[in-house]
Amino acid sequence: MGSLITALASYCDIKQRGGSWHIRIDDIDPQRAAVGALQHIRQALAAHGLLGDAPIRYQSQRLAVYQAARQQLADLCYYCNCSRKSLQGLRLYPGNCRHKSAQAPDQATDQAPDHALRILADRQVRSFEDGCKGSHDFVASTDFGDIVIWRRDALVTYHLATAHDDALDYSHVVRGDDLFTMTAPQIFLMDKLNLKPPQYAHIPVLTYADGTKLSKQTHAPALNNAAPVANLGRALWHLGQLAPPQDASVVQCLEWAVAHWQLDAVPAQLAPFQEQVYR
Numbered sequence: 001m002g003s004l005i006t007a008l009a010s011y012c013d014i015k016q017r018g019g020s021w022h023i024r025i026d027d028i029d030p031q032r033a034a035v036g037a038l039q040h041i042r043q044a045l046a047a048h049g050l051l052g053d054a055p056i057r058y059q060s061q062r063l064a065v066y067q068a069a070r071q072q073l074a075d076l077c078y079y080c081n082c083s084r085k086s087l088q089g090l091r092l093y094p095g096n097c098r099h100k101s102a103q104a105p106d107q108a109t110d111q112a113p114d115h116a117l118r119i120l121a122d123r124q125v126r127s128f129e130d131g132c133k134g135s136h137d138f139v140a141s142t143d144f145g146d147i148v149i150w151r152r153d154a155l156v157t158y159h160l161a162t163a164h165d166d167a168l169d170y171s172h173v174v175r176g177d178d179l180f181t182m183t184a185p186q187i188f189l190m191d192k193l194n195l196k197p198p199q200y201a202h203i204p205v206l207t208y209a210d211g212t213k214l215s216k217q218t219h220a221p222a223l224n225n226a227a228p229v230a231n232l233g234r235a236l237w238h239l240g241q242l243a244p245p246q247d248a249s250v251v252q253c254l255e256w257a258v259a260h261w262q263l264d265a266v267p268a269q270l271a272p273f274q275e276q277v278y279r
């Protein structure tokens with residue numbers, strides 16, 4: 001239900017602006033992106049009529065462009081081989097490796113074995129406007145420090161891949177506010193890549209009454225794809241939107257939702273998930 005709420009909010013917001021809605025699968029990390037889970041997400045979206053206006057994009061198919069982005073940032077970067085243990089508990093990277101260069105010790109592969117690539121933070125004050133949370137200022141050096149853009153296992157980081165794609169491909173990004181803290185580092189990277197950030201809106205995430213997020217770990221019940229209209233109605237209710245007509249089909253329900261969508265009506269905190277309501 002939590003994922004449906006975020007997907008529906010982004011669908012309604014984008015469609016109401018007359019835009020086209022795109023689905024992207026962030027599957028950079030092969031260990032996290034389980035094939036079964038992707039299939040499950042695609043089926044759930046389709047069952048609820050949430051079809052993208054373009055083929056689904058997969059970050060795993062764009063590695064060459066991330067490599068190019070990395071090259072573009074090379075002058076601002078340095079290799080870091082600090083152990084995870086030595087950085088444990090630190091909020092900001094202390095800069096132990098700043099004296100090193102971004103020149104890979106192994107030129108053949110252009111990747112330093114067992115080194116992460118960090119980008120130097122700066123002291124500039126940047127700000128952005130969030131459709132749900134208002135305006136927000138940040139300073140890279142004190143808010144998140146020298147973040148990793150390329151992992152020690154030779155994979156692009158979520159930050160760099162997402163910053164690149166969001167700026168290049170989208171005018172508006174509507175997503176769950178569990179990703180809100182990612183926004184400032186991503187805008188910083190966009191700036192360094194000379195890309196214009198999209199407009200953001202971070203939708204509150206669905207929680208239980210005690211504030212814990214719904215997830216597999218907290219045994220959130222699976223969405224019943226056989227009852228899409230009921231699910232859409234409940235999602236709209238959580239989002240503070242008007243209820244669709246009772247006998248609406250999936251398509252009518254979505255048309256209604258788009259026509260009546262009000263981002264301003266989304267509450268700062270969603271009404272908590274109540275299991276009994278969904279049985």
Ligand SMILES: [Zn+2]
Pocket residue numbers: 079080081082095096097
């Ligand atoms: Zn280091």
